[in-house]
Amino acid sequence: MNFKHLHYFWVTAKAGGIMRAGEQLHTTPQTLSAQIKLLEDWLGRKLFRKSGRNLELTEDGHLALGYADQIFTLGAELEAAVRQARDGQRVLDFKVGVADSVTKSIAYRLLEPALSVAEPVRLVCSEGNFPDLLAQLALNRLDLVLADEPMSKRISVKAFNHPLGRTTMSFFCAPQLRPQLKGVFPQCLSNFPLLIPSAQASVRQQLEGWLTRHQILPRIIGEFDDAALMSAFGRQGRGVFMAPTVMEHDTIEQFGVELIGRTDELVDEFYAVTVERRITHPCVVAITDAARGQLFG
Numbered sequence: 001m002n003f004k005h006l007h008y009f010w011v012t013a014k015a016g017g018i019m020r021a022g023e024q025l026h027t028t029p030q031t032l033s034a035q036i037k038l039l040e041d042w043l044g045r046k047l048f049r050k051s052g053r054n055l056e057l058t059e060d061g062h063l064a065l066g067y068a069d070q071i072f073t074l075g076a077e078l079e080a081a082v083r084q085a086r087d088g089q090r091v092l093d094f095k096v097g098v099a100d101s102v103t104k105s106i107a108y109r110l111l112e113p114a115l116s117v118a119e120p121v122r123l124v125c126s127e128g129n130f131p132d133l134l135a136q137l138a139l140n141r142l143d144l145v146l147a148d149e150p151m152s153k154r155i156s157v158k159a160f161n162h163p164l165g166r167t168t169m170s171f172f173c174a175p176q177l178r179p180q181l182k183g184v185f186p187q188c189l190s191n192f193p194l195l196i197p198s199a200q201a202s203v204r205q206q207l208e209g210w211l212t213r214h215q216i217l218p219r220i221i222g223e224f225d226d227a228a229l230m231s232a233f234g235r236q237g238r239g240v241f242m243a244p245t246v247m248e249h250d251t252i253e254q255f256g257v258e259l260i261g262r263t264d265e266l267v268d269e270f271y272a273v274t275v276e277r278r279i280t281h282p283c284v285v286a287i288t289d290a291a292r293g294q295l296f297g
Contacts, residue, residue, distance in 0.1 A: 003071075005039035008032055009047060010068040017055055070141075092117075094283040095124045097133035099147040101201045103227040105247050105254075106270065107146055110164065113290035114283035121283060129200070134159065137275060144284055145273040149202045162272040162279060162288055165296020167246040169203065169266040172257040174237035185261030186214055193239030194218035198225045203268050207242075210265050231255050244268050246295060270296075 012021040018029045025032065040047050047061035057065060077093070094114055098107045115121055126133075126142075133145045138157045150161040171185070181188040189211075197204050211218065221239050224230035234241035235255040243251045245262055252259065272279075272288060279285055 001042060002038065005035050005042070006064075006068055007072065008035040009039050009064065010072060012036060012048075012055070013057060013061065013065045013068075091120045091122050092283070093122050093124060094144075094281075095142045096126070097136055097142045097145045098125060098127050099130045099133060099145065099149075100127050100225060101130070101197070102146055102148050102270070103244060103247070103268075105228070105250060106244060109247075109295055110146060110270065110287055110291055113286040117282045117286050119282070131155070134273065137273065140275070143274065143281055144287070147271050147273060148268055150269075150271050151273050159273050159275050160277045162274065162284075164270040164272055164288060164291035165246075166267050166269040167244040167296060168262060168264045169242045169268065170245045170248050170251070170262045171240055171242045171260040172231075172234060172251060172255070173240045173260055174235055175256070175258055176237050177240070178258050178260075181260065186210075186216055186263065188260070189218045189240060190216050192218050193221045195222045195224065195230045195233055195239040195241040196220055197227065197230070198223045200225065203242075203266055206266050210263065213265075231257075242266070 008021070008025065011025055012018060012032065015021040015024055018032055022029045022032050036047065043060070043064070045060040045064075046058050047064055048055040049058050050056075096111060096114075098104075098111075111123065111125070114123060126136075128136075130145070130147050130149065130151075133142065133147075134151060134155060134157045136142045137145050137159055145159075150163075151157065151159055171189070173181070181192065196207060218240075222230070222233060224233075227243065230241050231243065231251065232255070233239065235257055240260060248259065248262075251257065270291070272284060272291075274281070274284060276284070279288060
């Protein structure tokens with residue numbers, strides 16, 4: 001494969017058209033079109049199709065773009081690594097995937113120790129659903145996945161669960177709502193507006209069982225993937241919400257809310273998933289040590 005042809009295709013796909021790509025590459029549209037045609041001939045597949053006056057990627061084009069992204073990203077990383085070695089500087093890239101069900105304040109507290117290791121670190125974070133992140137981990141595109149559940153044995157990825165810790169849950173509300181709560185916790189939640197995590201959160205099923213056991217019938221007025229957004233609604237007095245007890249002080253300080261009560265029947269657990277059975281990566285060592293010894297210790 002001629003990687004110059006692939007680079008022309010990649011820039012054109014990113015730019016959204018031949019004219020803009022030609023300006024970026026300082027070449028004529030005719031030359032650019034000819035180079036892409038050579039790549040298509042080599043692959044035996046069409047990568048673009050016309051859509052009015054524009055070009056759009058074919059299904060094969062989308063596939064090729066995904067690989068081109070990886071190739072040229074790795075190329076940029078290679079160039080940076082060589083330059084750092086030449087200048088006597090070594091920066092450790094630490095690529096982390098954070099499951100979108102993990103509370104972001106918890107994710108920050110878990111990841112922050114990675115920036116305190118002896119050598120310079122560049123932290124690269126991405127967010128996504130747990131199965132997709134595990135697939136990235138299996139391809140060595142991530143060093144670590146943070147999740148609020150362990151990787152299932154049914155998933156065919158060679159990786160290992162490293163428990164970081166567990167926390168019970170606390171319930172909060174805006175100060176103006178507090179006088180409207182009648183009775184003791186948790187019965188005071190009956191017929192009261194409640195903001196809850198979405199179904200993909202590991203604690204959601206626990207919450208539903210807990211409400212049933214205590215015969216509590218709140219008014220569910222919102223479900224949220226993002227715990228920070230749920231807390232923002234709670235801060236504005238839209239309903240009661242819950243957050244990890246380990247973040248109780250931070251939640252009160254950040255959102256100006258009041259604690260209603262705690263329960264040890266609802267537990268949120270956190271895991272580091274890596275391809276290493278025995279942790280050796282310095283950043284992962286720092287994260288696990290801090291989580292087990294300080295955050296959840």
